[in-house]
Amino acid sequence: MKELHVTIQRFDPKKDKAPRPESYTVSVHEGARVLHILHAIHDTIDPTLAYRYCCGSGQCGSCAVRVNGEPVLACMEEAKDGITIAPLNLPVRQDLIVDLLPKIQQIASLKPAAAGREIRLPAKAEIDEIKPLRDCIECMACVSVCPAMDVTKFLGPTAMRQEMRLALDPRDTGCRVPDAVRDGLFTCTSCQACWKVCPKNIQIPGKAIEKLRALANKEGFALPRHLQVAALIKETGRSVVRTAPSFMEQVGTIIEPYGPVKATVGFFVGCMYNLRQQQS
Numbered sequence: 239m240k241e242l243h244v245t246i247q248r249f250d251p252k253k254d255k256a257p258r259p260e261s262y263t264v265s266v267h268e269g270a271r272v273l274h275i276l277h278a279i280h281d282t283i284d285p286t287l288a289y290r291y292c293c294g295s296g297q298c299g300s301c302a303v304r305v306n307g308e309p310v311l312a313c314m315e316e317a318k319d320g321i322t323i324a325p326l327n328l329p330v331r332q333d334l335i336v337d338l339l340p341k342i343q344q345i346a347s348l349k350p351a352a353a354g355r356e357i358r359l360p361a362k363a364e365i366d367e368i369k370p371l372r373d374c375i376e377c378m379a380c381v382s383v384c385p386a387m388d389v390t391k392f393l394g395p396t397a398m399r400q401e402m403r404l405a406l407d408p409r410d411t412g413c414r415v416p417d418a419v420r421d422g423l424f425t426c427t428s429c430q431a432c433w434k435v436c437p438k439n440i441q442i443p444g445k446a447i448e449k450l451r452a453l454a455n456k457e458g459f460a461l462p463r464h465l466q467v468a469a470l471i472k473e474t475g476r477s478v479v480r481t482a483p484s485f486m487e488q489v490g491t492i493i494e495p496y497g498p499v500k501a502t503v504g505f506f507v508g509c510m511y512n513l514r515q516q517q518s
Contacts, residue, residue: 247324273312288333299377309379309435326382349412371403373438380432392422395432395442402446
């Protein structure tokens with residue numbers, strides 16, 4: 239057994255004005271997970287501690303919390319001394335329990351063909367494309383860290399993942415690309431935060447959102463600004479308009495060092511840096 243000191247963010251919106259940190263010291267076995275910490279506190283110290291769990295084996299997603307600011311599954315994350323446990327960045331119902339229902343209700347469902355219509359089963363190639371997207375356990379860790387959802391009406395990475403998963407399935411009859419565009423497909427910043435925290439390592443930006451955007455472009459849903467940039471690239475090879483002499487035109491292709499030569503460095507400026515903010 240080992241003794242661990244942890245801090246838990248407590249909050250009951252029915253009676254608390256703001257969240258408050260509460261410290262605990264518990265004894266757990268070597269290799270204990272964060273969920274074991276919560277069990278120990280609830281069973282031996284404070285039975286009012288509210289948290290959610292079900293399978294305890296990383297398959298249901300219900301025990302997702304933040305540990306030291308990062309979303310994790312409590313049942314899979316190793317418990318360490320001095321950690322802070324807090325709820326996901328979602329509306330809190332009590333302590334570590336957040337309201338998942340509004341987000342889950344926004345996730346699209348498969349729309350089957352009408353009775354009497356022939357249904358084609360997915361081919362192996364389609365199944366292989368679907369596989370990287372179907373492991374989602376709807377823990378909402380990705381939603382908890384999405385910056386676009388804080389400032390736009392973006393439905394979020396979980397919803398986009400499902401839209402792409404259904405778009406690949408020939409059994410689905412829904413209009414997935416128009417729905418995704420309506421729900422903020424082009425507001426994703428491609429920051430990769432959702433992939434970083436996903437306990438199932440689902441590459442939502444690359445495997446879902448970028449592919450949905452490609453489908454949207456083919457179906458005529460590209461934004462006007464996207465069309466302008468595409469035309470500029472086709473015409474000039476650049477993605478930005480030339481407004482002044484470029485960086486490389488001002489400094490030259492070879493920059494001599496001020497002191498002794500220690501190494502030769504190649505600096506790739508690309509099409510953005512070379513033509514942006516030359517005065518800086």
